[in-house]
Every structure is written in C-alpha cells, then in structure tokens.
Amino acid sequence: EVQLVESGGGLVQPGGSLRLSCAASGFTFSDYNMNWVRQPPGKGLEWVSSISDRSHYIYYADSVRGRFTVSRDNAKNSLYLQMNSLSAEDTAVYFCAKSMSWQISALDIWGQGTLVTASS
Amino acid sequence: DIVLTQSPATLSVSPGERVTLACRTSQSINNNFAWYQQKPGQAPRLLIYGASTRATGIPDRFSGSGSGTEFTLTISGLQSEDFAVYYCQHDNNWLAFGGGTKVEMK
Numbered sequence: 001e002v003q004l005v006e007s008g009g010g011l012v013q014p015g016g017s018l019r020l021s022c023a024a025s026g027f028t029f030s031d032y033n034m035n036w037v038r039q040p041p042g043k044g045l046e047w048v049s050s051i052s053d054r055s056h057y058i059y060y061a062d063s064v065r066g067r068f069t070v071s072r073d074n075a076k077n078s079l080y081l082q083m084n085s086l087s088a089e090d091t092a093v094y095f096c097a098k099s100m101s102w103q104i105s106a107l108d109i110w111g112q113g114t115l116v117t118a119s120s
Numbered sequence: 121d122i123v124l125t126q127s128p129a130t131l132s133v134s135p136g137e138r139v140t141l142a143c144r145t146s147q148s149i150n151n152n153f154a155w156y157q158q159k160p161g162q163a164p165r166l167l168i169y170g171a172s173t174r175a176t177g178i179p180d181r182f183s184g185s186g187s188g189t190e191f192t193l194t195i196s197g198l199q200s201e202d203f204a205v206y207y208c209q210h211d212n213n214w215l216a217f218g219g220g221t222k223v224e225m226k
Contacts, residue, residue: 050214
C-alpha cells in the first residue's frame, strides 16, 4: 500500500524548534519530488516547501524561508522538515505529499498530517 | 507570484445538481493545474491534474476544463459524499493553492 506517515508534531513555545518526519512506503521514494503543505486551523492549504528527488532543487515559501529546512534521506525513505524560530502563525496541520512525477507537480499521495502548535 | 482566486467561497446546493467551481489565475499559466477535494479531518484528495485528467479512482461525474487564466471544476450530479471543500493548485516552480470553495448542502 502506498503510504505517507508524518510524525514529530506537538506543542512548542514561540521561538522554539521542531523537526517533522514523513515515512514513505509502497513506492520508490527516490524517484519522486516531495512536498510539505500546511493548513492552519479552519483555514486553507498553504504550500511550505518542495524538494526534488535527489535533493538538487529545493524551494520554500517566503513565509518560512530562512527558518525552515527541508531534507530527505532516500536510503531511509524519509522526508524531513526542520522548523526553527516558530511563531503562532506557524500553528497548523503539516502534510507531506508526493508529486505525481517530475513533469506533473500535482500531489497524488498525502499523509494524514501532524499538528504543530506554537503557543506559550 | 501567481495568485489563484476561487469563486464562489461557498456554494449551497442540493444532491443531484450540477455544480461548477471556478479558479482564476493572476496571469496566464500552463496546464500544470490540479483540483483537490478535502473533507473535515482528512487530507486533501487529488481529483484532477493537467487541468482536465481525472486522477486514479475518481468518478467521471468530476471533470476539469480551462486554460490560460480561467479553470473550472464541474461535478455533474452532486452526490452526498461530494459535500466538501475544493482547492485549485498550480505549479510555477513552486506550488500555489487557491483559497478554496466550500460546497455545502442547501
């Protein structure tokens, strides 16, 4: 079964750090670009970051550039998001999602999401 | 940056109706364009990619069309399980989502 499972979310104080993980299974992880998308409570989807299959290309939303770092370990079939200097505005459910192919950026597989809450 | 604007924000409909959702982009884009459905407490589900191709397992009552700056998602004969929020998405080196359209029961 093709699956993505996020972990690492939780409650963190403003200014703190958190590292999210996304474990992939059921497909050849190293063949696909991967993405992080977040959704604040009661709001819409916001793209956070994308990383190419071999990590050669990395992109960030302006709202997180300089604070968040995306990485992947193809040997471990895992995607990561290191989040530093967190603020209340970063509170959201964070989803990892797989791109369909290198030509098609549509996200065909999503994890269930992990909730990050930045609050004192 | 390209901005995606969805309309309407909310649509009140009855089962069986034909529904058309719109997404307008701030500048002309290629067809690397997708639609998603999201139900409460769930991850989004890919419905349409390439502006008009249904994803695997998506019923044929869902169809996508459009080009340039105007794209539409049509649901022909709304089913009870189709009440949800729908998002459009484009890729211009980085991803962008529209604000969503909530389809609710009238």
